[in-house]
Amino acid sequence: MTTLQSAVMIGLAVLxxxxxxxxxxxxxxxxxxxxxxxxxxxxxxxxxxxxxxxCFRNGTLVAGSNGMPEILASAVTVGLQAWKRNLAISIAGGxxxxxxxxxxxxxxxx
Amino acid sequence: MTDHPVATSAKAAFRxxxxxxxxxxxxxxxxxxxxxxLGFEPVFPIxxxxxxxxxxxxxxxxxxxxGAFAPLTAFVVGLVVNARHLFYGIAMLDRYRDTGAxxxxxxxxxxxxxxxxxxxxxxxAGADRRWYYFFVTLFNEAYWVLSTxxxxxxxxxxxxxxxxxxxxxxxxxxxxxxxxxxxERQHVGSLGGLGITLGCLLAFxxxxxxxxxxxxxxxxxxxxRKKLSTMTGEKA
Numbered sequence: 001m002t003t004l005q006s007a008v009m010i011g012l013a014v015l016x017x018x019x020x021x022x023x024x025x026x027x028x029x030x031x032x033x034x035x036x037x038x039x040x041x042x043x044x045x046x047x048x049x050x051x052x053x054x055c056f057r058n059g060t061l062v063a064g065s066n067g068m069p070e071i072l073a074s075a076v077t078v079g080l081q082a083w084k085r086n087l088a089i090s091i092a093g094g095x096x097x098x099x100x101x102x103x104x105x106x107x108x109x110x
Numbered sequence: 111m112t113d114h115p116v117a118t119s120a121k122a123a124f125r126x127x128x129x130x131x132x133x134x135x136x137x138x139x140x141x142x143x144x145x146x147x148l149g150f151e152p153v154f155p156i157x158x159x160x161x162x163x164x165x166x167x168x169x170x171x172x173x174x175x176x177g178a179f180a181p182l183t184a185f186v187v188g189l190v191v192n193a194r195h196l197f198y199g200i201a202m203l204d205r206y207r208d209t210g211a212x213x214x215x216x217x218x219x220x221x222x223x224x225x226x227x228x229x230x231x232x233x234x235a236g237a238d239r240r241w242y243y244f245f246v247t248l249f250n251e252a253y254w255v256l257s258t259x260x261x262x263x264x265x266x267x268x269x270x271x272x273x274x275x276x277x278x279x280x281x282x283x284x285x286x287x288x289x290x291x292x293x294e295r296q297h298v299g300s301l302g303g304l305g306i307t308l309g310c311l312l313a314f315x316x317x318x319x320x321x322x323x324x325x326x327x328x329x330x331x332x333x334x335r336k337k338l339s340t341m342t343g344e345k346a
Contacts, residue, residue: 001175001176001177001178001179005179006154006175008179008181009171009174009175009179009180009181009184010157010158010161010162010171010175010184012181012182012184012185012188013162013167013171013184013185013187013188014161014162014188015185015188016184016185016186016187016188016189016192017162017163017164017167017188017192017195018218019189020188020189020192020193020194020195020196020199021192021195021198021199021217021218021220022199022217023196023199024196024199024200024203025199025203025206025213025217028203032203032204035332035335036200036203037203037204038331038335038338038339039200039201039328039331039332040200040201040202040203040204041201042298042299042331042338043197043200043201043299043327043331044201044229044230044231044290044299045290045291045294045297045299045300045303046299046300046302046303046306046327046330046331047194047197047198047201047225047229047303048283048286048287048290048300048303049287049299049300049301049302049303049304049305049307050194050303050304050306050307050320050323050324050327051222051226051283051287052280052283052284052287052304053304053307053308053311053323054194054283054307054320055279055280055283055284056280057311057316057319058316069274070277070280073277073281074280074281074284077280077281077284077285077288078284078285078288080285081284081285081288081289081292082288082292085289085292087129087282087285087286087289088128088129090281090284090285090288091129091278091281091282091285092129094277094280094281094284094285095132095274095275095277095278095281098274098277098281099272099273099274099275099277100274101274102273102274103271103273103274
């Protein structure tokens, strides 16, 4: 592929991405219709659930672990958030736990 | 002397985006390194990080531009992979309405991680709402582009063991999910989003589940409109 062809493909990917971000704002410029305002207020909770599944869509990183590192680190994250109600603590705790698990107990090659 | 509201907003935005700095530090770095391994000059991943500015699509495009010229595929894949951004726009419609000259930039940069911070609807005390939105968007973009550049240029000689640090993104969304759960009076949306997406993943597989899930989530929320409108009666 020539550099120009690569640039065209990247340009179209940029256009598509920007469309997904601009469409709601272009469609509802003046006033937000009540049903859209309703969706805007209730969607976030559903989006968080959707993104959690999205993050875990590929299952586990570590073959043969049955997803144990993911399950344990998720439990730590959820537990810390339920207990301390502090996002930074939950995120740092869950991530450090996961790093320790995959580096020490469930080693992945490379 | 008290701080200027713009400076206060910038500081607050930096604190809020710290987890993103860690996550992007890793993801952008891996993306730059990946592009380097495919044989691209650093300018390619850096420009792609700036213009596409959507992590998963950048990885997909990296492999696509090493293959055959397929402009229509690039466009359709871009739409499908990033269709979830439509939801972020709908959720931020009213909050971005009065942002004036900052608005085009805020819309351009409305990525998952920026929405994850601004979608919660909390603006730190003392910060100006509009400048806070701006700095969160700007910092996230800066983390992404800079870490991509570092990965593309110096990725091969990093000394420390970072395996597992990518869990920071799932951890971020999990923690936000729980935090949102703790604040709501009913859990129709949370459970619906989780259950429907999981069901669609099992039914349609990893490459098609997200669009199906989005359709079913909207249908579910519309079905419960009467009930949820009276129960919440406020902005989520």
